[in-house]
Amino acid sequence: MTPKDIQDQKLMAIFEALITALKTQKMADISVSALCRAAGVSRTYYYHKFKSYEDIIEQASLLNIVNYMRHLPHQENLDSATFIGNYFQLAQNMRSVQLTIFQVGQERSLILAFQTAFNYLLTHDFIDAPQNDRVHQKYFSEFIAGAAINMSQRWLIEGMPESAAHMGQLVAQFMNARDTKR
DSSP, X not given: OOHHXXXXXXXXXXXXXXXXXXXTSOGGGOOHHHHHHHHTOOHHHHHHHOSSHHHHHHHHHHHHHHHHHTTSOOOSSBOHHHHHHHHHHHHHHTHHHXXXXXXXXXXXXXXXXXXXXXXXXXXXXXXXXXXXXXXXXXXHHHHHHHHHHHHHHHHHHTTOOSOHHHHHHHHHHHHTOOOOOO
């Protein structure tokens, strides 16, 4: 196992322990010692790697989406609907974890992870940009990330009545909506 694999394994262990604790306790009531003991990591590891519990959630959310991206269909360019549909599939696979993150008000970590992945794919031409100039506007990735995460929250809460692929298509349609003149 590589040093990176070991670090990722420790991150996921402390993340999973935190999510488990958050299902029954408020974040402020979780002690670092109990969290580290549950995760099988040292307090030194915690203080060296994280500034807060929110930092654990942010780092693990990013690792989850990066690992998931590695398993996306190997095409030269993904379209937005496929990328976002795959994100919804990830959300579905991690439904309990994501609902816990929403429940404790930490959805910002999911937004940042989605935004980072989306920007990376756009910047490296792995994803086809929508057929409009919005993609190059200053706040576009924040808009898409916020929309996708908010939509995934409602979708997960409602029991995922539509398929993940349908949700990707829906977000892509919203992204490509034409501007209307008044």
